[in-house]
Amino acid sequence: MRSHEQQIPLTVIAGFLGAGKTSWLNARIAAGDVGDALILVNDVGAVNVDVASIEYRDDRVVALSNGCLCCSLGGTLAEQLSQALRIKERPAEIIIEASGVADPARIADIARLAPGLRLEEVVVLVDASQATRFAADSLVGSLWQVQLAAAQRLLVNRLPPEGRSREDLLCWLGERAPDARLEILPLSVHAGEMESCGEMESRASELKNSVMADAPAFTPRRPGSGTDAVSTISAGPHGLAHESVSFTQAIDTSVVESLLHEHRDVLLRAKGFIRCRDDGQKGMECWRSLQLSGGRLVWRPQVTPASRSALVCIGRGGERFAGLVRCLEALGGHALGR
Template sequence: MRKATATIPVTVIGGFLGAGKTTFVNHLLATGGPRTAVLVNDFGEINVDATLIKGHDGTTMTLTNGCICCSIGTSFIETMCEVLDAEVPFERIVIEASGVGDPWKIAEIALIEPTLRLDRVIVLADASRIAALIDDARVGATVRSQFERCDVVLLSKTDLVDAAALGAASAAVLGLRPSLRIVATTRNSLPTLDAPAKASTFRADSPAASDHSATFRSFAYRRDGAFDRGRIAGAVAALPPELLRLKGSCRLDGEDAPQVFQMVEGVWSLSPADQPDTAGIVLVGVGTADLPEPAVLDAILDRALAAGAAA
């Protein structure tokens, strides 16, 4: 790792599945600012505006504004070393934590590595769901842990709830830590990282990392061909409630443009994809530990395939 002449500020972004991390990271990429390296779990998690992409090699997207978007892949440390060894040093690093992970575990890297400086830990919380998630018997412990050491909470999707629900969401978060700073946001009113932040006052002696594999299970669905638009609703309705999140890209029968598929706890949507070369169907999901076997989920989603699509 090259010896740096100055420390690089690191911002870690956390939040439970469907909280809006993708929207926020994409916003940061689009708004420019300092030369930034954005590290995400997988490119499938980020739909970068095609007009921003200068080129990509499957591991790193080079953007026209001088920033890059890197896939963390199998080794976070290796990816971080590559970023720090870049020919032209980056001025800022933004890291998106897993939706079921503890963002503080990533933030600790910035406290240990002398070339890095922890700027802030930001956690997004969906205003329409956070109060229920905090008390949820299945995922509540994971959700609550994400707020334990963050510096600021972005309460997202506030335009989708009424005043009473917004108040309940804020109260639920403040019930965990009364001193937390909460910023209400919508898709069209997200902040930037231009304002300096005080270094986190938390020490790096936090408890050992939790074994999320004992609490959550992942799921991947890949098919050639396309979905039949008329069958998707029925298939999604048949998915078990243990499947908390499902997202990815897909083709629709008879339509040229690929679609981004999003589902959070049974609520789903399709929207045009920014990448026109997307082929077939690739969906990734996260569920609770009692999520049915992949073959069961495959069979449900296969019901939505267009006639003649490969199952």
């Protein structure tokens, strides 16, 4: 058996869709907190948007293409970790950024079972502005609470201003992550975000009107104790659905915004790199990244053109979600499939 010093420490970064995992990881990299690491990034959809957003050495950022890392201990993840343990210049640490629909406890089991790895920490990010809504949601509530229960460190993002509601919310989150060290993320992690078309939903109003006591009680379910949460929510016509749409031509940002706003009742997350028509200069085109989560739609300039213009949408399966995909295809796109 390998000694403690020979084992590679492995950190799992998890959290529900749009919690801020990639932003936090990039902030750590920029601060010099990530040394000689191998970063494995999992994403939902045919286009791995998150891996292209990691600001680290290209040869040390690996995209996992197996979908969600939610249930299996095998497949792509196990293969990549096995390769990392065999290379001559092994990384000093391994960081796994899980998809927003993954169960971090299942991923952490890999480090507990592999002789060459040592579980360093399970870090879970939570979007406080959406917490009570997600916890009470019949579709995603179980998975959301499974993620919090697995946390060894819970990073709270997008808290309301100082006041009683803030303290109550922190206490409520702590109860759902009883084994975690709770930390509040600094505002600098999300500095520079410019919201477009305002808030698609009023997050402040939602927090004010949420009654945290209405959220269901929850007993953590460990692996092997029953049907996996992700399998449950993905089954049937009303489970989570995802689709990747690739665009063959430049599109108007205002049209995309309008479609996403119109389907906000079924859309949980949207992200991608899009070749846009520049409204300020006729005939000019530019690349931008799009991120939508928690009712916030953010465009950012994309200096380096992406390999393809595409948008990944994740939401509640059904005709409404299928209708959104069809509308996006009508803009000159085509679905890439899962």
